[in-house]
Amino acid sequence: MAVAKITPKSEDYSRWYQDVIAQAELAEQAGVVKGCMVIRPHGFAIWEKMQADLDRRFKETGHKNACFPLLIPMSFIEKEADHVDGFAPELAIVTHAGGKPLEEQYCIRPTSETIIGHFFSKWISSHRDLPMLINQWANVMRWELRTRIFLRTTEFLWQEGHTAHATHAEAREEVYRMLQVYADFAREIMAMPVICGVKTETERFAGAIETVCIEAYMQDGKALQSGTSHDLGQNFGKAFDVQFQDTEGKRDFVWQTSWGVSTRLVGALIMTHSDDDGLVLPPRLAPIQVVIVPIFKKAEERAAVMEAACRIAAELRDDGLAVELDDRDEMKPGAKYYEWERKGVPLRIEIGPRDLQSQSVMCKLRIAAADERGRPKKLTLPMADLGLSVGKLLDEFQDFLYQRALDLRAAGSTSLDTWEEFSAAFEDDRSGFVYAHWDGTAETELAIKQETRATIRCLPLEGHGPAPEPGKCIKTGQPSERRVLFAKNY
RNA sequence: CGGGGAGUACCUCAGUUGGUAGAGGAGUAGCUUUGGGAGCUACAUGCCGUGGGUUCAAGUCCCAUCUCCCCGACCA
Numbered sequence: 001m002a003v004a005k006i007t008p009k010s011e012d013y014s015r016w017y018q019d020v021i022a023q024a025e026l027a028e029q030a031g032v033v034k035g036c037m038v039i040r041p042h043g044f045a046i047w048e049k050m051q052a053d054l055d056r057r058f059k060e061t062g063h064k065n066a067c068f069p070l071l072i073p074m075s076f077i078e079k080e081a082d083h084v085d086g087f088a089p090e091l092a093i094v095t096h097a098g099g100k101p102l103e104e105q106y107c108i109r110p111t112s113e114t115i116i117g118h119f120f121s122k123w124i125s126s127h128r129d130l131p132m133l134i135n136q137w138a139n140v141m142r143w144e145l146r147t148r149i150f151l152r153t154t155e156f157l158w159q160e161g162h163t164a165h166a167t168h169a170e171a172r173e174e175v176y177r178m179l180q181v182y183a184d185f186a187r188e189i190m191a192m193p194v195i196c197g198v199k200t201e202t203e204r205f206a207g208a209i210e211t212v213c214i215e216a217y218m219q220d221g222k223a224l225q226s227g228t229s230h231d232l233g234q235n236f237g238k239a240f241d242v243q244f245q246d247t248e249g250k251r252d253f254v255w256q257t258s259w260g261v262s263t264r265l266v267g268a269l270i271m272t273h274s275d276d277d278g279l280v281l282p283p284r285l286a287p288i289q290v291v292i293v294p295i296f297k298k299a300e301e302r303a304a305v306m307e308a309a310c311r312i313a314a315e316l317r318d319d320g321l322a323v324e325l326d327d328r329d330e331m332k333p334g335a336k337y338y339e340w341e342r343k344g345v346p347l348r349i350e351i352g353p354r355d356l357q358s359q360s361v362m363c364k365l366r367i368a369a370a371d372e373r374g375r376p377k378k379l380t381l382p383m384a385d386l387g388l389s390v391g392k393l394l395d396e397f398q399d400f401l402y403q404r405a406l407d408l409r410a411a412g413s414t415s416l417d418t419w420e421e422f423s424a425a426f427e428d429d430r431s432g433f434v435y436a437h438w439d440g441t442a443e444t445e446l447a448i449k450q451e452t453r454a455t456i457r458c459l460p461l462e463g464h465g466p467a468p469e470p471g472k473c474i475k476t477g478q479p480s481e482r483r484v485l486f487a488k489n490y
Numbered sequence: 491c492g493g494g495g496a497g498u499a500c501c502u503c504a505g506u507u508g509g510u511a512g513a514g515g516a517g518u519a520g521c522u523u524u525g526g527g528a529g530c531u532a533c534a535u536g537c538c539g540u541g542g543g544u545u546c547a548a549g550u551c552c553c554a555u556c557u558c559c560c561c562g563a564c565c566a
Contacts, residue, residue: 014560031539031557092564111566145491145564152566205566226565295525302524334526352525362525375526435547453562 006342008276013220018149018271023342024279027149027266035147035154039263042343045287047157051137053160053189053284054261057181063133063161068115070139071106076114079239083113086206090142092154108141113207113232113258116162118239123359124164124254129247131174132164132254150267151224158262164242164254167257168233171255175231178259179212182227190265191282191402192216192272193409194226195433195465195485197458202442202480205258209233215457217409217484218271221431223457225270231260267490279344280366282401283394288324289388290316291340293332295352309351312361312386319378319387321394341366346391346397351376359383363390365397409433414484415466422474422486426452431488435460437471439478448475456488 006023007015021027026043030036039047055065071094091107109115116134124132141155161178165171179196186192194214204211208230216226235249236242237253246249273280283289294309306327313325316442324345326336333350334419341346350362360382368376381389413433416422431454438444438456449455459482462468468482 018559029558034557086565124561140566142565144560144566156566158566228566260566264566293525297524327522332524332526332528334524334528339524347561350525354525378525 003433004252005210006276008221012083017267017270017275020274020279021149024344026270026279027082029149031270033154035144036150037155038098039057039155039157039462042287043266046269046281046285047263049285049287050185050189050265051159054181054185055135055137057185058135058161059135061181062131062162062179063135065137066134066303067136067138068109068112068119072109072112074105074107076118077107079117080116080207080235081240082235083207087111087142088470092141092143109138110142110163111260111299112136112138112140112160113236113256114240115377116235118164118244120164120237120254121242124242124244125180127166130164130166130244132252133161133174134163135159135161141248144150148267149471150270151264152262156263158260159186161257165256166244166246166252166254166303168255169232171257172231175210175212175229175259178347179214179229181385181439182214182229182259182261186214186216187228187402189282189284190269190272191284191398191404191405192226192268193402195458195460197460197464197485199228199458200442200445200456200484202254202445203456203458205230206234207232208258209235212461213458215487216268216272217405217412217433218490219408220271220488221412221433223431223433224264224268224271224487225457225488226265227259227261232256232258248311263351267416270271274344275367277383277444278342278403281344281346283346283398285345287322288340288345288348289394290347290349291345292349292351293333293335293336293340295327295344295350297353301353306353308383312349312351312383316387316390321387321390321392337364346394349390355383361386363393364434365393367397400457416470416474419474423452426454426488433457434486435466435483436474436486437480437482438484439476439480444473444478448486454488457485457487457489459484459490 006019009016024042025040027037027039030038045357077087087110089111094106095102120132123129136157139155139157142151144154147153163174165174183194183196186194194216196214199211199213205228210231212229212232213225216224216228234253234255237257242254243251245255270279292309294305296305309325313323345367346366349366355361357427360380363379363381364376371377415435416425422434422436425432445456465485466483471480473480
């Protein structure tokens with residue numbers, strides 16, 4: 001029986017990643033538009049769950065949503081020197097409209113600091129207008145040379161927070177507050193542990209004075225930058241003349257921040273939890289948390305089983321769970337099991353004639369140990385108070401996934417002190433999180449990258465990575481105050 | 491943007507020295523089935539990526555171009 005197969009991770013991780021996305025019907029290459037993807041309903045539903053939770057967190061921290069134009073005048077992009085240097089190679093530019101060449105060309109937004117800077121200068125005149133706390137859910141476009149579905153596509157969806165403050169201290173508080181929001185979201189909702197840290201100058205956002213990030217550990221040992229938060233200083237304030245009068249009547253430029261996460265998070269989710277059987281979703285992000293598969297042979301069994309299945313579905317929905325009752329007649333139960341497992345549904349409930357007798361149901365979690373006969377272990381739960389017991393199972397599964405991801409990261413993380421060990425750790429396809437000393441120079445950073453393909457993902461913040469201790473640079477032997485995080489990255 | 495590979499049915503692919511386009515799966519209809527990927531019968535399914543060229547004749551040969559995949563460089 002030829003069934004579409006998922007390439008095992010051990011054989012080819014990149015193929016596995018693409019197979020999981022195809023088999024779970026998350027997304028596909030647009031094909032007709034270079035480097036762009038179509039996010040299919042199941043993939044988009046996951047993004048919507050992410051959006052809903054993040055949006056709540058943004059509002060709880062005082063931000064309001066707005067929406068700015070997709071097209072940005074080229075002159076805007078050019079106003080901030082570092083910004084234009086960073087983004088110029090990736091811009092898609094609109095040269096014609098209405099059948100005529102445009103007097104001033106537009107680029108399709110690669111990010112919105114410039115156009116938002118323009119409007120901030122109109123909206124802000126007094127310290128009373130500050131802080132200005134804006135978020136935008138939008139699509140952006142960056143003309144990437146090499147694309148990977150969800151991880152790096154020409155067009156992607158994201159949110160970009162943009163804020164303006166009266167003091168640098170206040171802006172920096174915002175930068176770190178939002179970084180923490182991202183880290184909390186990753187841990188609590190995605191069940192994905194992250195390392196919070198500061199980017200080196202090389203990796204900093206074009207136009208920022210400091211970039212902080214959350215870095216996640218993928219199953220193959222590579223790092224994925226999963227969110228960034230930038231201290232823009234007064235760079236854009238000066239470029240767009242965003243000034244305010246303080247309480248003493250003095251004029252000053254605002255201090256700005258920006259921060260974002262994108263549909264890349266869906267890729268992060270896949271490479272954190274999924275396995276050779278397909279997608280694995282943490283319950284808090286699963287568009288379908290529970291699927292019910294009814295089982296019957298004869299018509300009279302069917303009626304009784306369906307009646308019970310509908311009742312259970314309604315009860316679970318009343319308890320706030322997202323439930324799918326798979327009542328398709330044309331498909332046998334086994335085929336349904338495989339399909340919903342590929343799609344990552346955390347819990348399956350099977351209900352058949354035997355269960356009606358015993359007033360219980362069979363449950364199987366998406367990741368289950370094998371029983372004595374090598375079959376995935378199933379649990380029997382009584383029908384009474386099923387919502388409670390299922391809710392508990394899902395909570396435990398969410399915790400299990402986080403702990404498993406944390407353990408995997410711990411197993412793939414080391415602190416190294418010699419160049420021999422360090423370069424061996426990144427030989428061939430090897431990667432992992434390596435904490436090592438660095439002399440703080442861009443030259444050394446580049447030399448290490450060229451020799452090992454590992455880069456400095458971040459300078460971990462306090463509480464992330466090993467405790468600070470002085471040492472000697474892994475490459476040059478120069479003194480170093482603390483270890484930094486090295487890894488290959490996506 | 492450099493190096494490699496590939497585009498033929500919805501999917502995975504076969505297609506010989508150039509001679510009327512194929513298989514398996516999926517799909518549709520019917521029957522039979524249902525506690526871990528069922529079976530039989532019938533029916534559909536094509537701008538052979540696109541554009542040019544060579545030829546009596548091109549999926550096949552030549553040129554160009556687009557897209558995807560892998561490995562780098564560049565980047566969320």
